[in-house]
Amino acid sequence: EPEVTQTPSHQVTQMGQEVILRCVPISNHLYFYWYRQILGQKVEFLVSFYNNEISEKSEIFDDQFSVERPDGSNFTLKIRSTKLEDSAMYFCASSADNEQFFGPGTRLTVL
């Protein structure tokens, strides 16, 4: 069964460093999303992407964040200068229609 994959599973970085989180969505899906979940809190929407552009973004998704689909399979989230409060699980999701399927997540730890 097709699934969303994410790498790395765990990323540790120093405050102020740049990180890139990678996702391979399900191959025939056209809509892509990033969500995050701070430990013990709700899953929160960051950004959605369709037709090679951002379709919607939340207040969390400020100028420090960017997304890219560099080729036909990968979808990346870049955080330019990480802060302590960026520590969270980051989930990529993709959908063909309504149902959004989530990847296993990347645990980002900012020290």
Add this chain to the structure above:
Amino acid sequence: EDQVTQSPEALRLQEGESSSLNCSYTVSGLRGLFWYRQDPGKGPEFLFTLYSAGEEKEKERLKATLTKKESFLHITAPKPEDSATYLCAVQPFSGNTPLVFGKGTRLSVIA
């Protein structure tokens, strides 16, 4: 503002003891209501989508129902492997919009 409230926060059941989880929501217009299962440190796993009041869906020991204000996830004769956090999310009525999640109900099923 779209909101999802889940109750109880945590539920402990004996194996075979049936129960229900509640998800109440306020949304500008509902396109779909989603149930996911989340195991610790993992991504949300899609279970059901419900689109209109009165709709029901079943999968093994789980049955999801929907009214105009809330959804229930009924668990019949649960087993220890059903232990997980169950997340409810709504999708507002406009395109492939992001999901708004509740905090989840953490279910523990004791043998």
